[in-house]
Amino acid sequence: MNNAYLHFKEESLSLKGQFPELNLGQTEDGIPTFEGKLILSDEKSNPIDSYEIRIVCSIDYPQSFPFVFETKNRIPINIDWHVHTDGHACLCTWPEEVIYCHKGITLESFLSEHVIPYFFNQKYREMHGFFLQERAHGKLGTMDFFKEKFRTSNLKLIINWLEFIKSNPEPSRTNECFCGSGEKFRKCHRSEFREFKILPVETIINFIQYIKLSNPIFKN
Template sequence: MNGYLVFEQEAKEVVEKYKELSFKIEDGVPCIFGSLILSNEYGGIEDSYQVEIKPVDDYPNRFPLVFETGGRIPRNIDWHIFEQTGNCCIASPPEEIIICNNGITLTSFIDNQVKNYFYGQIFRNQNGYFLKERSHGNKGWIEFFEESFMTDNIFNIEFGLNQIIEGKKIDRVSMCFCGSGKKYRKCHKKSYDVLSKLSLDNVKLFLNALRETNEYKIAVYQRNQLIIR
């Protein structure tokens, strides 16, 4: 079943739960549209945004496209809006793939990813910056791997991704592969379990992309300079 049909079926549950949202098919593309109400900690209305949500071909293996249609958010990447396409930047690619591989529905996507995105916009409007903001582009998903592997050493990230590709079974009481001196179960087991949700092809793709980033090339240059000295 293609992504459009899955999206259309799940849209019924969404409009039943969110009375301010409606469903339509426009030029053959199913679409959820209307007001997304965001509640405060007391159950009242914190704010609301006008949105449109449309499927991609391979939904639910990738996120639907989310658009803020009320003109409240500037159309530029500093506000986490893709300038050319106009859709919201909800998560970094590896995070998106892991979330989708764990299983999403349109309702869970709105409840978690979409609402959190717009709560982040409220925070920026009130404070002038995003809370726990990721960088744009490659740096953003590198930061995801830094958090996952608990290191900002890009070569340790490279090594960790290679461990996943090799698919070796690691004994939970053995020493962690990262060289920390800690038992694996108390160090990188959780990271490994999370990142193992990525397919082997995905991990290879991100590893190759990592090696093409300026951050990696600079790190290689600096390491080589130390070796020469």
Template sequence: MNGYKIFEEQVTAVVEKYKELSFKIEDGIPCVFGAIILADESGSIEDTYQIEIKAVIDYPYSFPLLFETGGRIPRNIDWHIFEKNGNCCIASPPEEYILCNTGIDLLQFIENQVKNYFYSQTFRNQNGYFLKERPHGSKGWIEFFEETFMTENIFNIEFGLNQILEGKKIDRVSDCFCGSGKKYRKCHKKSYEVLSKLTIGNIRLFMNALRDTNEYKLAKQNQFLG
């Protein structure tokens, strides 16, 4: 089914729950627009942002485009806004691919990704820095792989991605492929399961991109010199 149609079908639940949001079709693209209200645990309003969410053709297997339309957030990447199109940078590419692996729901997208994004913006406005912020570009998704593989060794990340690319079925009681000496079930089983949600095409893309980063090239140079 066309991604626009799926988006439009999911709008009903959104506007029923969020009365400040409305639906429109602009230039043939389904959109949700209006105010998103952020509340604390007691229900008191902490902040409000004017937003627009535009469908994309491959929705729900990729995020719709999120825009802050009230002019409160500077239009630059340091504030997690893409300067070219003005849409919000919500997650690193591998995280988005994993979250969208089986398709996302618009209501859950708003409650999880959208509201968390704006809570972070409010935190930065109040404190001068983001509570948790990934670096931009390749450093951001390398950091994601570092967290997932529990290592800062770029060659271990490369090796782990290659294991997933080869699609090897690993016995949970066998020694972990990372060489830690631990049993797989107590080491990288969860990492493997998370990253296995990426397609073979995704893995190849990130493998090639990893090898093309300055971080990888510098590590290779240091390895050669060492």
């Protein structure tokens, strides 16, 4: 059996006490799942709602997110509801997933940091007609991630800074930041440098190429 599947099964079994309404299962193809009722609780651990879900292990878990499905047709299969056409949840942008997975995820952290907040957001939309926090979809959402992360809307600068991170060691904490702001590195983009520097060089190159291919300003 795929090592990812074995790992996922072991983690699912270890979470039974923490998520008693979710159970280890499998798809018709034998891919392990963690499925059942996900309880949403308030700050005092009082249940406020629940969703029937199915989490399907990805082939290279934990290098990528498992796939999350809401199984009772409560949430429309519509990208405006952050649901892909095949029914699995859109939890975050592609580069965010890459960074989260590289830092290391477990099924427990995936549930607490991504799945539960996602369904709380769905609950909020059901109640109020809009999401409490929402980013654009697809390429626009990915560009928004980079702009928010580097605190600029200038994609050419973002590419330059990613190139710098890819090719250079970490600057001294008292150096001026590589972004040109005049601020000390430790007070400016140090956390962003460290977050991207731990990624494989190939991943940073992929980010740069994605930005270039997704924006007409780089066509010529």
